[in-house]
Amino acid sequence: MIIAERKPFAEIKAMLAPYKKILIVGCGTCVAVCLAGGEKEVGLLASQLKLALGVEDKHLEIGEITVERQCDLEFLRPLCDFTADYEAIVSMACGAGVQFLNQLCSLHPVFPAVNTTFIGVNNEVGYYTEACRACHNCYLGITGGICPVTMCPKGLLNGPCGGMVNGRCEVDPEKECAWCRIYHRLELEGRLDNLREILPLHPHDRTTTPGTVIHPAYKRRYGLNE
Amino acid sequence: MNFTPKILAYVCTYCTYTAADMAGSARMQYPATVRIIKYLCTGRIDIIHILKGFEAGADAIMVSGCEAGSCHFLEGNLRARERVEYTKQLLDEIGLSGRLEMFEIAASDAPKWVAAVKEMTQRVEALGPNPLRRGKHLHPDAVEQLENMVQP
Numbered sequence: 001m002i003i004a005e006r007k008p009f010a011e012i013k014a015m016l017a018p019y020k021k022i023l024i025v026g027c028g029t030c031v032a033v034c035l036a037g038g039e040k041e042v043g044l045l046a047s048q049l050k051l052a053l054g055v056e057d058k059h060l061e062i063g064e065i066t067v068e069r070q071c072d073l074e075f076l077r078p079l080c081d082f083t084a085d086y087e088a089i090v091s092m093a094c095g096a097g098v099q100f101l102n103q104l105c106s107l108h109p110v111f112p113a114v115n116t117t118f119i120g121v122n123n124e125v126g127y128y129t130e131a132c133r134a135c136h137n138c139y140l141g142i143t144g145g146i147c148p149v150t151m152c153p154k155g156l157l158n159g160p161c162g163g164m165v166n167g168r169c170e171v172d173p174e175k176e177c178a179w180c181r182i183y184h185r186l187e188l189e190g191r192l193d194n195l196r197e198i199l200p201l202h203p204h205d206r207t208t209t210p211g212t213v214i215h216p217a218y219k220r221r222y223g224l225n226e
Numbered sequence: 227m228n229f230t231p232k233i234l235a236y237v238c239t240y241c242t243y244t245a246a247d248m249a250g251s252a253r254m255q256y257p258a259t260v261r262i263i264k265y266l267c268t269g270r271i272d273i274i275h276i277l278k279g280f281e282a283g284a285d286a287i288m289v290s291g292c293e294a295g296s297c298h299f300l301e302g303n304l305r306a307r308e309r310v311e312y313t314k315q316l317l318d319e320i321g322l323s324g325r326l327e328m329f330e331i332a333a334s335d336a337p338k339w340v341a342a343v344k345e346m347t348q349r350v351e352a353l354g355p356n357p358l359r360r361g362k363h364l365h366p367d368a369v370e371q372l373e374n375m376v377q378p
């Protein structure tokens with residue numbers, strides 16, 4: 001899932017300084033799981049804003065709403081009726097959600113309340129680690145289910161660099177070298193032969209942004225039949 | 227500054243509530259500055275409950291649960307401590323530092339309850355009233371609202 005972190009309060013408060021009536025929109029999916037922008041966090045941010053402005057004897061009217069997924073038009077569209085009354089919108093979703101909301105509510109400034117950090121896993125409550133860089137060409141089948149693109153800070157595809165010391169990564173000796181892990185995992189599975197194959201250059205041309213994916217079943221619908 | 231502090235105490239029924247009850251039965255004297263909100267476990271206390279308490283105008287909030295290792299629900303008090311620590315950061319960000327504290331008061335420890343209330347009262351006297359209160363009393367419905375929020 002997408003991992004995000006709440007922006008520092010001062011930054012959010014400064015962005016909202018010109019407005020008197022705002023709507024905070026949470027997202028009930030990834031950012032809710034990583035405790036950055038779900039329904040609860042919308043409530044906390046609203047309360048924090050009310051308190052901070054109350055301390056300064058100012059007033060800000062705040063609406064709160066959380067949709068299931070901000071990156072999905074199906075859930076976002078019903079919001080349209082809701083936003084008209086507000087001067088500005090704060091989105092607590094990842095950057096994708098913020099931009100989709102911004103596209104939809106074209107008459108209002110939309111501000112992000114979180115910093116979108118990475119695609120990762122929820123190890124335990126409050127503890128997330130990066131797992132995939134969405135590289136467009138997954139190698140996990142060859143590399144024993146351990147991602148060389150993400151877990152190796154250099155993203156090396158054909159074995160470790162020369163800096164690996166006793167199985168530790170030279171970039172961060174706290175961490176195991178990803179290629180060491182890959183080797184041991186393949187050894188365990190009896191698949192060390194995998195490593196004899198030299199992987200070709202990563203298709204960086206495919207990673208040009210912004211990417212588009214059209215599911216084969218829908219090519220006709222989007223006029224891409226050939 | 228001459229004012230009567232209004233402190234909300236979010237307490238666990240198994241320990242601090244009993245201690246406070248005992249302090250009353252034993253006629254121990256302590257400032258009448260505290261309003262108690264009883265939880266079945268401090269693990270039920272949500273960060274938003276604390277922020278809403280300040281919105282309602284509380285000068286300070288004390289959270290008090292069982293001593294580490296003796297929670298009836300194993301680790302409710304440990305979770306409460308994590309949340310209180312995080313809430314302190316949220317309060318620092320908005321200029322309400324020093325108004326929230328977590329205590330561990332066992333059911334038999336009435337004197338510790340008395341000391342905790344005295345400590346928080348002194349602290350609030352030094353800090354002055356919650357700026358949101360502006361000389362007014364706690365919002366009359368505030369405690370009731372909070373109690374409603376706490377009931378399932």
Ligand code: SF4
Binds near residue numbers: 029
């Ligand atoms: S907007 Fe989409 S990707 Fe982003 S947090 Fe919500 S569900 Fe996840």
Ligand code: SF4
Binds near residue numbers: 131134135140
């Ligand atoms: S190789 Fe790594 S970065 Fe690429 S898709 Fe697979 S897990 Fe993601």
